[in-house]
Amino acid sequence: MRPLLDVRDLHITVRGLHAVRGVSFTVRAGEALAVVGESGAGKSLTARAVLGLLPAGAEMRGSVRFGGREWVGAPQSAYRELRGRRTAFVPQDALSVLSPVHTVGEQLALAVRSVRRGIGRKAAFAAAVAALDRVGIADAGRRARAYPHEFSGGMRQRAVIAMAMINEPELVFADEPTTALDPTVQAQILTLLGDIRKETGAALVLITHDLGTVVGHADRVLVMYAGRPVESGPVAEVFTAPLAPYTAGLIASLPLVHTARATGRRLPSIAGAPPSLSALPPGCAFAPRCPAAEHSCTKTPPEPAVAAAGRTVACHRRGELPVPLTRLFEESAA
Incomplete structure (x- = not known):
């Protein structure tokens, strides 16, 4: 079976430093x-x-094939x-992803609407509530209307996982x-x-x-x-x-x-x-x-x-x- 992701001889240079060398x-x-x-x-x-998501000025060479397509050199679009x-990314610091001025449910709903074109606000929010429930957050409907600072560290990490997985x-x-x-x-x-x-x-x-x-x-x-x-x-x-x-x-x-x-x-x-x-x-x-x-x-x-x-x-x-x-x-x- 063909791999979903195939990385071959990946090299990354950041500001003149050879940071990744020959990873496959x-x-x-x-x-x-x-x-x-x-x-x-x-x-x-x-x-x-x-x-x-490499930092500005970073360069990479080698091969990164995902879903049968070569991504090295692909445009940001x-x-x-x-x-x-x-694809999705779960960071180590949930607060680096979650905005303090929007509720957790609003942010998950935005993740849905950015991918599923044409979905309404109510349907997107319902998907957000379902995603929070899926990751084990109790009383997800009420919690979806809370802000990140009202969540514990473990709950914030669960919310970020829900955000990553919401579009499957x-x-x-x-x-x-x-x-x-x-x-x-x-x-x-x-x-x-x-x-x-x-x-x-x-x-x-x-x-x-x-x-x-x-x-x-x-x-x-x-x-x-x-x-x-x-x-x-x-x-x-x-x-x-x-x-x-x-x-x-x-x-x-x-x-x-x-x-x-x-x-x-x-x-x-x-x-x-x-x-x-x-x-x-x-x-x-x-x-x-x-x-x-x-x-x-x-x-x-x-x-x-x-x-x-x-x-x-x-x-x-x-x-x-x-x-x-x-x-x-x-x-x-x-």
Whole structure:
């Protein structure tokens, strides 16, 4: 089956900085892909490139095919037909989307009327109420007449999800949708996204820095570091047997409280910080932080290679290191 979204060798330059370098991935109809990495990995920029929402002065090259059409180089007028109707975006900060001077229902109704030409105000507002009810907001008819500041953080995020899904898009990008929420509400929002995805058949690209949110909420995962792809594959396989040291470090640093209590060890972590885009090392960008790096790793960046069916990894030492790779970081925390 042809992918709904097919991104090949995507490069993005912003103000002279090569922010995204050689990213490739596919998303099929109804599938959930998680894009994971630390801040500055290029996750959000990649999503915005697909939606035609890059900042002024940014340039991209490569291939982005959605629905069988090439979108690199497409005019903004074409993107306006794409956004809202066939694709949607859920940001991490709901208040950056919701206007404080209009009720939540008015804003959802506007999203309906911008796509469904000819629909009346009453019908659009009724659709807004139904959308709020769909995402679990109690007494949706009354809440639709409230302003964003009258909603809790979790309710605002639900309202933004309702706005994204109200026109039943084929593909939804959710950019850190649970960052500002407490753990209980985080779980509710992620479950809600999954339930709506299954109900509507929409594909989902979940962008997150937290690998813990991926399990149970995504089918496949793409790990990025310093603008480059590091590893990709089915979630269960990547979690149980990571092939790249960076992926192993992210998994090892997950705060599993029961494990920490049982061993009495401090939580493993990845030393250092991601490099600045203005001072990228000549070889593997992760080499300065990698406990398995050798001198050869610092010469040229590793290219993604097929490691197994459905899995790719970009590491000069792939296949050489002992498994499980998480031991590289667990031993440092002993």
